Amino acid sequence: MDVETINIALLTEGWTRFALMSSLKGMFARAKERGIDLFVTQFCSFGEAVREDAYNQGEYSVYNLVDASYFDAIILDVSDMPMNEIDARIFPLIRKSNIPVLALDSKFPGIHTFGQNNKKSIEEMMDHLYSKHNVRSFAFFGGPSSNFEANARARAYADSLVRFGLNQMDNPIYVGNFEYDSGFKNMEKLIFETSGHLPGAIVCANDRIAIGALEAARKRGYTSPKDFIITGFDNYGQAERYTPQITTVGIDRFEAGKKMIDVVCDLVDGKEVPEFTYIDGKMIYRESCGCESEKVLDYRKYAMDSVLTDFKNDHKRNRMTTMMADLSLLNNFEGYFKALAEYPYFKQVESCLISVDKGLFQPGTTTFSTKRVPVEREAIALYFENGVQVHTDSIREIRKRMVRSMKDKVAFVSSLHFGKEVVGYIIVRENADNIVLPDFVDARARFIFQGESLYKTLKYSELSKTLSELYNNDQLTGIHNRIFFDEEMVPAYDKLIKKKKRCAVFFIDADNFKNINDTYGHNKGDLILKAIAKTIDQALPDNGDCCRFGGDEFVAYFPIRDDEEGYEYAANVEKTLLEKDIRVSIGVAFSEDGASLSDIVNNADKEMYKVKFKKYGDRRRNK
Numbered sequence: 001m002d003v004e005t006i007n008i009a010l011l012t013e014g015w016t017r018f019a020l021m022s023s024l025k026g027m028f029a030r031a032k033e034r035g036i037d038l039f040v041t042q043f044c045s046f047g048e049a050v051r052e053d054a055y056n057q058g059e060y061s062v063y064n065l066v067d068a069s070y071f072d073a074i075i076l077d078v079s080d081m082p083m084n085e086i087d088a089r090i091f092p093l094i095r096k097s098n099i100p101v102l103a104l105d106s107k108f109p110g111i112h113t114f115g116q117n118n119k120k121s122i123e124e125m126m127d128h129l130y131s132k133h134n135v136r137s138f139a140f141f142g143g144p145s146s147n148f149e150a151n152a153r154a155r156a157y158a159d160s161l162v163r164f165g166l167n168q169m170d171n172p173i174y175v176g177n178f179e180y181d182s183g184f185k186n187m188e189k190l191i192f193e194t195s196g197h198l199p200g201a202i203v204c205a206n207d208r209i210a211i212g213a214l215e216a217a218r219k220r221g222y223t224s225p226k227d228f229i230i231t232g233f234d235n236y237g238q239a240e241r242y243t244p245q246i247t248t249v250g251i252d253r254f255e256a257g258k259k260m261i262d263v264v265c266d267l268v269d270g271k272e273v274p275e276f277t278y279i280d281g282k283m284i285y286r287e288s289c290g291c292e293s294e295k296v297l298d299y300r301k302y303a304m305d306s307v308l309t310d311f312k313n314d315h316k317r318n319r320m321t322t323m324m325a326d327l328s329l330l331n332n333f334e335g336y337f338k339a340l341a342e343y344p345y346f347k348q349v350e351s352c353l354i355s356v357d358k359g360l361f362q363p364g365t366t367t368f369s370t371k372r373v374p375v376e377r378e379a380i381a382l383y384f385e386n387g388v389q390v391h392t393d394s395i396r397e398i399r400k401r402m403v404r405s406m407k408d409k410v411a412f413v414s415s416l417h418f419g420k421e422v423v424g425y426i427i428v429r430e431n432a433d434n435i436v437l438p439d440f441v442d443a444r445a446r447f448i449f450q451g452e453s454l455y456k457t458l459k460y461s462e463l464s465k466t467l468s469e470l471y472n473n474d475q476l477t478g479i480h481n482r483i484f485f486d487e488e489m490v491p492a493y494d495k496l497i498k499k500k501k502r503c504a505v506f507f508i509d510a511d512n513f514k515n516i517n518d519t520y521g522h523n524k525g526d527l528i529l530k531a532i533a534k535t536i537d538q539a540l541p542d543n544g545d546c547c548r549f550g551g552d553e554f555v556a557y558f559p560i561r562d563d564e565e566g567y568e569y570a571a572n573v574e575k576t577l578l579e580k581d582i583r584v585s586i587g588v589a590f591s592e593d594g595a596s597l598s599d600i601v602n603n604a605d606k607e608m609y610k611v612k613f614k615k616y617g618d619r620r621r622n623k
Contacts (some may be wrong), residue, residue, distance in 0.1 A: 005037040006039070011090065027260055030262065040409075041410075047081060058419055065415075065425060075104065076090065076111070119152055122249075125283065133200075135200035136166070141210075149205075183204060202228060214246075231246065250281060252282070337381045340382060347387040350431060353402060355381065368422060402427055418452040426444060477529055489545050506569070508532065509608050511583040528582055532552075532577060544558025573586060589607055
C-alpha cells in the first residue's frame with residue numbers, strides 16, 4: 001500500500017457481528033504484516049432489538065456521528081438492517097463521503113462486496129448429501145427474503161436441485177429468519193404438510209435454524225440422522241455442542257479479516273478490485289448427516305464449562321438487577337451517573353466515555369435532537385481510563401485522550417436515546433489483540449430504559465410543578481392568587497389555630513389606583529401592583545403567606561408572639577412602598593376563637609377601610 005496509515009469507519013448492527021472478534025484481529029494482524037498503522041472506529045446500532053420505530057430511529061442515529069472526512073474507507077456490516085433505514089441513513093452518508101466503501105455479506109449498487117462464498121458452500125453440502133448419503137428428497141429452511149446471504153444460500157439450493165434433476169415443488173424452500181423460532185415453526189409446518197413423511201435431508205441457512213428444527217422434530221418423536229438428515233451453516237459454536245453435533249459450514253474469520261484489509265487497501269490505493277471478493281467456507285461434517293464428527297466433544301468439560309457459565313450469568317443477572325434497583329431510587333441525573341460509576345462495566349475496558357446532552361440534567365427545558373447532540377450542549381457524564389474515573393469538563397480533552405495512540409486500538413461507538421430523541425453516546429476503546437467487551441449491551445440497554453424512566457419522572461414532576469404554579473400563582477405579580485387562598489392558605493391557617501397559634505391578618509389596598517390607571521395607563525398600574533406584591537412577600541416571616549386577593553387588594557397572614565409584630569409588619573410595608581412613591585392602606589386584624597380566616601379577612605378589610613377613610617374620607621372616591 002502506498003500510504004502508511006489507514007483509518008476505517010466500521011458501520012455495524014451490534015458489537016458481535018461478522019467484522020468483530022476474530023475478523024478484527026485478522027485485520028490488525030494483516031495491517032501489521034503490511035507495515036500499516038490501522039485505526040478502526042466501529043459505529044454500532046442495535047436496531048430491531050425492540051419492535052418500535054421510534055426506538056430504532058434512536059439506535060440508527062449513531063451513524064450521524066460518522067465524520068467521513070476523518071476516514072480513509074468505510075466497511076458496512078449492515079445486512080440485517082431494514083432496507084428503508086439503509087436508504088435513509090447509510091446511503092446519504094456514503095454519497096457524501098467520496099471514499100471507498102466495502103460491504104460485508106451484502107450487495108448494494110456501486111459498492112464492492114466481501115463475504116464468504118455461500119453458493120459454493122451450499123452446492124458442496126448438497127453434493128455431499130446427494131452423493132455420499134444418497135439423499136433424493138430435500139427441504140430448505142431459509143432466512144429473510146430481504147437478506148443477501150439468505151438469498152444466495154437459497155439460490156444455491158435451488159440450482160443444486162436443477163443439477164440433480166429435482167423440482168422445487170417436491171423439495172420446497174421455507175422462508176423465515178435466522179433465529180431458532182424460525183426453524184422450530186418451519187419444522188412444525190413441514191411435518192404437518194408431509195403428514196410426517198419427512199424428506200431425506202433438511203438444509204438450513206444457519207445453525208440456529210437447524211437447532212430450532214431439531215427441537216420441533218424431537219417433540220414429535222423424530223430424531224436425526226435416524227429419521228432425517230439436517231445441516232446448518234456458520235459454525236458459531238452451537239452446532240458443535242448440540243446433540244447430535246450438526247453438520248455445518250465454517251469460515252476462518254481471522255483469515256477473512258486479513259483478506260478484508262487487502263481489499264480495503266487496494267480500494268484506497270485506487271487499484272482495480274473485483275465487484276465480489278469471496279472467501280471459501282470449510283465443510284464440517286458431523287453426526288447430523290450420518291458422518292463421524294472430526295472433533296468429539298468432551299461433554300464432561302462442556303458440562304463443567306456450562307456450570308461455570310451459569311454461575312457467571314447468575315452473578316451478572318444479580319449485579320444487573322441490583323444496579324437497576326439502585327438506579328430506580330434516584331431522583332436526579334447527577335446521582336444517577338455517580339451510582340452508575342460504581343459498577344464494573346466501565347472499569348473492564350481500556351477507556352470508556354459517556355457523553356450526554358446537558359438538557360438531561362434539566363428535565364423539561366430542552367428539546368432533544370433526533371440526529372445528534374449539538375456540540376455546544378455536550379457534557380461528560382462519565383469517563384474511565386484503565387479502570388480509573390477521570391474528572392474533567394473538557395470534551396475536547398477527552399476526545400484527544402480517546403484518539404491518542406489509537407494504533408492497534410478499536411473504538412466502539414453507540415448512541416444513547418429515549419425513543420427517537422438522542423441524549424448522548426458511549427465510546428468504548430479496546431486493544432485490538434484483546435477485544436473482550438464486557439456486558440455493555442445489557443448495561444447500555446438498562447441505562448436507556450432506566451434513564452428514560454427517570455427523565456420522564458423528573459420531566460412530569462417539573463411540568464406538574466409548573467402547572468401548579470400557573471394554577472396557584474397570579475400571572476401578573478408572581479405571588480399566590482385567590483385560588484391558592486381558598487385551597488391552601490385557609491387550611492394552613494386552620495392548622496395554626498388548632499395549635500393555639502395567634503395570627504395577624506392583613507388586608508392591603510392600593511390608594512387612588514383607579515386614578516393612576518386612568519391618568520398614567522395600565523402599564524403604570526401593573527408596575528405598582530408588582531411592587532406592592534413584592535414588598536408584601538419579602539417582608540413576610542418565613543412562616544407567613546400572602547396572595548393577590550383581587551384587583552388591587554392583597555391578603556397576608558403569619559403567626560405572631562404578640563400583636564405588636566403585626567403592626568410592625570404593616571408599618572414596614574407601608575414605609576417601604578412610600579419610599580417608592582406608592583401609597584397603600586393596610587388593615588390589621590387578629591385571629592379569634594371560632595372565627596374562620598375569611599371572617600378575620602373581613603375584619604382586616606373593615607380596618608383597612610377605616611385607615612383609608614382617615615386619609616381620604618369616602619373610600620369609594622379614592623380607589
